[in-house]
Amino acid sequence: MIFEYVKLSIKELLNNKLRSFLSLIGIVIGVAVVFIIFSISDIANVAITNQITGTNGSVNINYVQDRTDKVQVLNQSMNSNFGGAGTKQYVFDLNDLNELKLVEGVDDAIAVATSYENVKVNREAFQVAVRTAPENFMSFYEFKIIAGKAIEDYPQEERINLALVNDKLLENYLNMTPQEAIGQKIKIKNRLFTICGVTDTPNQNLGTMVAIDHEAYDLMYSKGTVQYLSVKVKDGQDLEITSAKAVDRLNEIHGYIDTKNGYALEDLSFFISQVTQVTGILSLVMGIIASISLLVAGIGVMNIMLVSVIERTREIGVKRAIGASKSAIRIQFIVESCLLTLIGGIIGVGIGIGVIKIALIVLNMQLPINVSYVIFALVFSITLGILFGYLPSKRAANLNIIEAIQSE
Known part of the structure; x- marks a missing residue:
């Protein structure tokens, strides 16, 4: 009907x-x-x-005095996530990176050290994040070279005087193309570096960036200073479960299983x-x-x-x-x-x-x-x-x- x-x-x-x-x-x-x-x-x-968490399947691991304090975890997460401008901490052992890579589902791990500094290029002065660039820096963050070469492509003895910048730095502060930037001198804490390469910016959380070899970073700052560790999860693996396993392993290694203080995953859920x-x-x-x-x-x-x-x-x-x-x-x-x-x-x-x-x-x-x-x-x-x-x-x-x- x-x-x-x-x-x-x-x-x-x-x-x-x-x-x-x-x-x-x-x-x-x-x-x-x-x-x-x-x-x-x-x-x-x-x-x-x-924009807040990044899109490359990585999660930051921070050290906090009280893992049960959500506000403290949030503050530390925001510090590490937005450019890595957290407080330098001597609570990370770089040998732990190998242990983290052995955790099921973890693809890679990296130690992050960042300092915001006033740098100068051709009399142009500006403040930018200076990051340490270990061997897996490019692959971890999925950077692609736009011009020049990566620091790791040079012999070990030459890397200490080289710097890598991203395209956002050129766009925001320098009126030059990526090709023009190659070979330019950049002054960081009265030390001169030569720009060897320009990368894209696949993760917008990285912001404007200058990356230098980890040995050069240690010479300018005290050795062993790390804001946080970051683990990258393999494709197809559950990000939350795998990263939780990684932080549990880290707390197990350092005896923080039954303590308030210890390592905690970034938690930006409240902010989001x-x-x-x-x-x-x-x-x-x-x-x-x-x-x-x-x-x-x-x-x-x-x-x-x-x-x-x-x-x-x-x-x-x-x-x-x-x-x-x-x-x-x-x-x-x-x-x-x-x-x-x-x-x-x-x-x-x-x-x-x-x-x-x-x-x-x-x-x-x-x-x-x-x-x-x-x-x-x-x-x-x-x-x-x-x-x-x-x-x-x-x-x-x-x-x-x-x-x-x-x-x-």
């Missing part, structure tokens, strides 16, 4: 193509805008999380939740505003349906006269209204998905379309059809049969 109502509704909509099209526009725009807003919120949350909560509220407010346009469109559908009732008064009277019940008339008009809003919802979702796909391509991001948003949009569209089709359907069902038949 429902299929008969659908067939009649399609026939009626096709008989009034222009009116149906004009009714669809508001629904299409409203659904598309709401879908896009909530999808943008997801994109923003993923972008923020990646606060940021994403703000973006969620903003998207909700924008979604509510966009939903108002859907309500306006729904009122437009109701007006069109009321006009349709007036135009089809005689038809309704004839149907009632030959035995059609009031409920049958109501269902027919509600189905017609729902079909109209559902078509608008489908087109709106299609447009929304297209816009989001284009945005993801432009942003070079991989993010699946949230199926729940699609379902919500379609269910909401049908609900609009029911709500705004009920009044016209009720009016049609309550028409006086004799008066309806006699109408022109």
Whole structure:
């Protein structure tokens, strides 16, 4: 029976193509805008999380005095994560890197030491993160050389006077191309280094950077100073489980199993939740505003349906006269209204998905379309059809049969 109502509704909509099209526009725009807003919120949350935690499958391990104090762990995590500007600590044994690499699921491990210094290139002075560059520095962070060569490509005796910079440093501070930067002298703590290579910046958390050989770093600063260790998890392995095994192994080696102090994984979940909560509220407010346009469109559908009732008064009277019940008339008009809003919802979702796909391509991001948003949009569209089709359907069902038949 429902299929008969659908067939009649399609026939009626096709008989009034222009009116149906004009009714669809508001629904299409409203659904598309709401879908896009909530999808943008997801994109923003993923972008923020990646910006904070990095995207190369690595997790930092910090030393804290109280692993049960979430605020302390958060502060240390933020210090290490945002450029590694944490306090220098003599609590890491570099021999532990080999032990960490033996943990199941761990691909690599690295010790990070960073100092923010005022450096100078051709009389241009600026503050930048000076990082130590061990043998696995390039592979761990997945750097790619844009110009020149990596420090590790030079003989050991030459590395002590070489420096590696990233493209962000050139963009932010130096008006020169990567090729022009090669061979330039950079002064760090009154010591001159020669720029041997320029890298890209695959992990935005690294910021602007100058990397020097670990021996040169130890000569400029006290030997053995490390802010944190970082472990990289193999592809296909669970990041959380594997990194937890690594930190447990480290605490086991140094006897911190039953103590408050010890090694702890970076924990930026609270910070991320606060940021994403703000973006969620903003998207909700924008979604509510966009939903108002859907309500306006729904009122437009109701007006069109009321006009349709007036135009089809005689038809309704004839149907009632030959035995059609009031409920049958109501269902027919509600189905017609729902079909109209559902078509608008489908087109709106299609447009929304297209816009989001284009945005993801432009942003070079991989993010699946949230199926729940699609379902919500379609269910909401049908609900609009029911709500705004009920009044016209009720009016049609309550028409006086004799008066309806006699109408022109």
